[in-house]
Amino acid sequence: MPTLSLGTKLAYGFGQYAEGLKNAAFGVLLFFFYNQVLGLSSTLVGLAVGIALVFDAITDPLVGSISDNWRSRLGRRHPFLLAAAVPLAIAFYLLFNPPAGLSERGLFIWLTAFAILTRGAMTLYHVPHLSLGAELSPHFTERTTVVAYRYFCSYLGVLTALALAFGVFFKATAEHAVGQFNLEAYAPYGLTLSVLMVVSVLVTAFGTWNRIPYLVQPVADPVSPMGALRRMFTDLGQAVMNPSFSWLFGGLLLVFMMVGVDAALNLHMNTFFWELSSSGNFAFFVASPIGVLIGSVFARRLNELFDKRPCVIFGTGAWAVLQIVPILLRLADWFPENGTQSLAVTLTIFKFVQGLCVAQSLVTFNSMIADVVDAHELRTGKRQEGIFFAAVSFSSKATTGLGNIVAGVALALISWPTGAAVRTAADVPADTIVWLGLLYGPIVSGFVVVSLWCYARYDIDAARHAQIIEALAVRRARSSNV
Numbered sequence: 230m231p232t233l234s235l236g237t238k239l240a241y242g243f244g245q246y247a248e249g250l251k252n253a254a255f256g257v258l259l260f261f262f263y264n265q266v267l268g269l270s271s272t273l274v275g276l277a278v279g280i281a282l283v284f285d286a287i288t289d290p291l292v293g294s295i296s297d298n299w300r301s302r303l304g305r306r307h308p309f310l311l312a313a314a315v316p317l318a319i320a321f322y323l324l325f326n327p328p329a330g331l332s333e334r335g336l337f338i339w340l341t342a343f344a345i346l347t348r349g350a351m352t353l354y355h356v357p358h359l360s361l362g363a364e365l366s367p368h369f370t371e372r373t374t375v376v377a378y379r380y381f382c383s384y385l386g387v388l389t390a391l392a393l394a395f396g397v398f399f400k401a402t403a404e405h406a407v408g409q410f411n412l413e414a415y416a417p418y419g420l421t422l423s424v425l426m427v428v429s430v431l432v433t434a435f436g437t438w439n440r441i442p443y444l445v446q447p448v449a450d451p452v453s454p455m456g457a458l459r460r461m462f463t464d465l466g467q468a469v470m471n472p473s474f475s476w477l478f479g480g481l482l483l484v485f486m487m488v489g490v491d492a493a494l495n496l497h498m499n500t501f502f503w504e505l506s507s508s509g510n511f512a513f514f515v516a517s518p519i520g521v522l523i524g525s526v527f528a529r530r531l532n533e534l535f536d537k538r539p540c541v542i543f544g545t546g547a548w549a550v551l552q553i554v555p556i557l558l559r560l561a562d563w564f565p566e567n568g569t570q571s572l573a574v575t576l577t578i579f580k581f582v583q584g585l586c587v588a589q590s591l592v593t594f595n596s597m598i599a600d601v602v603d604a605h606e607l608r609t610g611k612r613q614e615g616i617f618f619a620a621v622s623f624s625s626k627a628t629t630g631l632g633n634i635v636a637g638v639a640l641a642l643i644s645w646p647t648g649a650a651v652r653t654a655a656d657v658p659a660d661t662i663v664w665l666g667l668l669y670g671p672i673v674s675g676f677v678v679v680s681l682w683c684y685a686r687y688d689i690d691a692a693r694h695a696q697i698i699e700a701l702a703v704r705r706a707r708s709s710n711v
Contacts, residue, residue: 249385296309310356325419513580548583
């Protein structure tokens with residue numbers, strides 16, 4: 230296989246720009262838009278996104294299994310990249326542009342339908358894209374570099390979505406002192422992000438086109454739709470039997486649920502708990518992605534110094550600590566007061582450092598999955614990036630799915646008020662705001678202990694991976710001589 234060029238790495242990485250755009254909009258604005266702007270109850274918003282997540286639980290591994298076994302002149306992954314671009318853009322735009330005058334039931338149905346369609350189109354693209362990355366290089370630490378490019382572009386997409394949101398579309402005006410309540414801004418915002426998503430998908434598809442001749446081609450194995458489902462469950466069963474993967478996936482799903490609650494409640498926290506201005510919101514939301522952009526640059530070097538498992542444990546634990554500490558300090562009256570410049574600066578610093586740390590976990594985790602694929606091939610004889618990265622894709626989507634479910638139920642439990650009458654902290658009982666802070670910080674993020682316990686059981690280090698690669702080389706040499 231020819232050396233992986235910088236241009237190919239960049240083109241591949243830029244493919245995650247689309248997912249970064251979608252994740253930022255889903256994570257920061259979707260729950261707030263339907264709940265606080267359109268007035269749909271928090272329980273129904275959480276339920277709608279949760280229903281879409283159930284579909285992901287099936288479509289992610291199904292697309293992974295199908296793409297693993299897809300045989301064409303364009304290889305296993307590229308046909309799916311091309312097929313997803315336009316449907317993704319259309320579904321995403323309509324999600325943020327519901328017809329005026331819908332009843333609560335109508336809003337719920339609209340949100341459910343287009344959340345499913347947006348997630349489904351993203352699955353069709355994202356799972357093959359992740360899988361393609363694992364095929365580009367077999368090298369233990371170069372894989373971390375490939376993933377770092379991907380995460381750099383992902384968080385560039387997050388930054389773009391947030392900059393467009395709070396720097397352009399949701400800026401404070403005379404009519405809307407709190408910009409995120411401007412209903413008319415959501416449709417053009419969705420359209421802008423949709424166009425950028427199409428550009429991202431096409432750049433990565435055509436930018437990695439030169440690698441198609443060197444990628445694995447499976448033995449042609451056409452199956453019926455029911456046969457594809459049966460094969461998916463077989464592939465999933467084999468993946469779950471891999472102990473390193475099962476511990477990684479368990480830890481990731483839990484921590485992404487915590488991140489999802491954070492994303493779903495960020496605007497609630499910033500509007501009612503911290504009472505940030507539009508400019509404060511902008512600084513707050515871009516600080517973490519900037520931290521991830523910078524932190525991803527150092528991920529490979531830290532992997533080389535400390536190996537991968539310690540980097541994942543450090544990044545995950547640090548994220549949770551930095552999530553909890555500001556809330557506890559505020560409740561103890563040891564944090565800057567609302568409405569002050571020092572509050573906005575302090576929160577921004579916390580989010581920036583949080584991004585630096587979590588980059589080590591995000592980048593390293595995806596590199597570890599590629600190593601698990603090698604171990605799986607040695608154990609079973611099957612090369613199945615798709616089924617493993619389907620789990621990663623599902624976990625990523627669970628960020629908003631499970632997070633919105635938990636956030637919706639939690640807000641209902643504390644009797645959080647919704648609708649046009651709720652605009653400032655003065656419109657919400659003080660005790661309810663305290664409970665919001667506790668949910669956002671210590672209650673949910675405390676579950677990180679379980680996630681770290683799962684990660685500690687992962688057992689593929691650099692030495693073991695070198696043995697796996699050597700054994701695979703011997704097996705492939707023997708197969709080629711038969």
